[in-house]
Amino acid sequence: MAPAITLAAEAPKLSAANTGFMLICSALVMLMTPGLAFFYGGMVRVKSTLNMLMMSFISLGIVTILWVLYGFSMAFGTDSGSLIGWNSDWVGLGNIGLTELWPGYTIPVFVFLVFQLMFAIITPALISGALADRVKFSAWALFIALWATVVYFPVAHWVWGTGGWAFELGVIDFAGGTAVHINAGAAALGVILVIGKRVGFKKDPMRPHSLPLVMLGAGLLWFGWFGFNAGSWLGNDDGVGALMFVNTQVATAAAMLAWLIYEKIRHGAFTTLGAASGAVAGLVAITPAGGAVTPLGAIAVGAIAGVLCAMAVGLKYKFGYDDSLDVVGVHLVGGVLGSLLIGFFASGKGQSDVEGLFYGGGLTQFWKQCAGVFAVLAYSLIVSAILAFILDKTMGMRVTEDDEVAGIDQAEHAETAYDFSGAGGGAAKTAATAPVAAAASKKVDA
Template sequence: MPPGILTLADGLAEKATLSPANTGFMLICSALVMLMTPGLAFFYGGMVRVKSVLNMLMMSFISLGIVTVLWVLYGFGLAFGTDAGGVIGWNGDFAGLGHIGLTQLWGTTTIPIYVFAVFQLMFAVITPALISGALADRVKFTAWALFVGLWVTVVYFPVAHWVWADGGWLFKLGVIDFAGGTAVHINAGAAALGVLLVVGKRIGFKKDPMRPHSLPLVMLGAGLLWFGWFGFNAGSWLNNDDGVGAVAFLNTQVATAAAMLGWLAYEKLRHGSFTTLGAASGAVAGLVAITPACGAVSPLGALAVGAIAGVLCAMAVGLKYRFGYDDSLDVIGVHLVGGIVGSLLIGLFATGGVQSHAKGLFYGGGFGQLGKQAIGVVCVLLYSLVVSYVLAKAIDVVMGFRVGEDEEITGVDQAAHAETAYDFAGAGGGTAARRTTALGESPTKKVDA
């Protein structure tokens, strides 16, 4: 993604010049990644009960507001400014994004800094939104909004620097993360676990039915995520000149299809049915797993990554019942586990002929790359887990992270937003019809003046 990775490609021009084609391509990719956040909102919104739909949508949408503002003020500078010790960056010209030339290029790429900044912004937006799925039905909206602002500042911006920025310590180590297996998915999944340890389980967990209220909405969200993910992955090469982005695009499709089939096969063997929720979840698991690997593996490798991730993620979602943590919408089972699987499988399936010369174990590279990938996985997971727990605990002490029991039972939509997702007042003839029917009268009977 950053220019340092680009130098690994053969045939890179020594002196870059602005490319209108690549600039337009990256703007389209940025728009596709932005669409993923509303897609995620629909995906999560369909999976919750009716009383929590709007809150689930808003927990994603608020990220578009908060993270965008923070990114412009200081986030881009912290993530991609001049390196300081491999841990964080800073560049005064990036503060406020007001001191950058309109055609000033990003490093050795052929796109303006502004284009790179807006593309990376969309990654920063969706990452905290991913966490929200683990917390459905029970957290204060104000506490969540505060957590988003703090979390991106002290977790996401530094981790993005580690992984993608020139000088970032994981980048210099040689950890491969094409589009966000560590920085986005492991980061969000570990954070979800950290916050869950603070807020606890939903009322009725393991006792009351908590089925998705709208599977069509889930499928719509999954489809939008799949569509937008092509920008997420293919765009991460930052150009369309050498075919690497095309391989990433193809691998995204291949792995997602294989993961969906793998999840459904496991589901059929284990539970006896092919479910729409399984299809949607399997597709997302494949998208997650191929994200770090799409520029390192061949299409056959992508098939393996997807199939393995589909089965392992399907198995992992059941762990919450065994270990007693209430991950409402399986953020840990899909994003944390999928991110780990995809990141580690680079150490097995990297061909050394796409984004870089690094080879995995099955292509004669030994255990070296696998070891680097494992270091990246463990360090990001532990950092995000610990810091997220501390942030959530601090918010809980100061203002309370969780809604009251009555509000949770009634529904956070009413408590936080004073709205309901669906208005059934007009169904069957409206309030008057229900009143007259309840009185034993015909809803069509005329009432004398």
């Protein structure tokens, strides 16, 4: 009998369909940062609107340049000690072939790196919501650069880089529950513990100035999140990306409804802010879990996150930390819940054969998830607080109290979000209208 012939596995070939799909997903994730800017911008008072928008937009500039120079190499280069990556050929991205494929996939390296760049951009932008009204823009820009370098790039390697300790341990994080949301939420808590509360916290009304902007931002986030989540399977044609797409919609819907029901029972009204916040809580919670759970599991994950995140946002008043726009309550708590619930709801029929407690798998995966969750939380919290402390003691993190009260937009950007001084563009201010315009301007700035 002739010996059997063993055929080598065919090497992946570039797929135009997967490449196009991933470029679209990258653009969707990029759109999430302006969406976040609108979401946060509507939640602050009028006098802080532009500053809030800029705190997100500046991340698009800073992190992009760092990613090209060294960030991609640190996050996804050759592993060193399970803690960091490095590939000198990727520094500056000049030595990557245009058709060079990401190992094991059918998309070019350039497509993978630009998709991951959009994750790196939005993560520090998420932190900004906790610091509204009171941080110098220059200090914030420097904080982004330092934080991305010493926190985000290493943590991304832990979770997604080949050889990273969390990746090798088997921690499941489909699209960023630990690397993005817990990372940003813990950083937000660390920074606000250093810089302190806003002037008038728990005394003055600090209501959102534009709920339509909040809803617009939430809608853009929800839309872009399909690229964020479904794209994280990198175009593989095995149905897992489609499952993640479905679970993203299902969990978000469940969380929004659960938040609104809790809000009605607790406070007596269904608010638009609650609907937007509940949707974001569901998006956060399903991000790590959506590839591992069934749609019924996604309903459970979303509903649990909707209720518990709604409860968590009130903790700042109980414990006295000023998380301006509830980054800790939504992103940290939502990320922790979504990551840990994998240990209970993983079905074994999605991205892997791992089964959670409710599917007969015991608590093995739950303990792995705990290791990833609390390591990232502790590292980000501590290092972020240290960075904020150093910046505060050197250049100062906060604007002056007078600038904060008068309005950070005017102090830091020499602009205001809304101009009520005239009837329209180019309208002349007459002697008759000037006093009315001045009074309106004072009222808005207050």
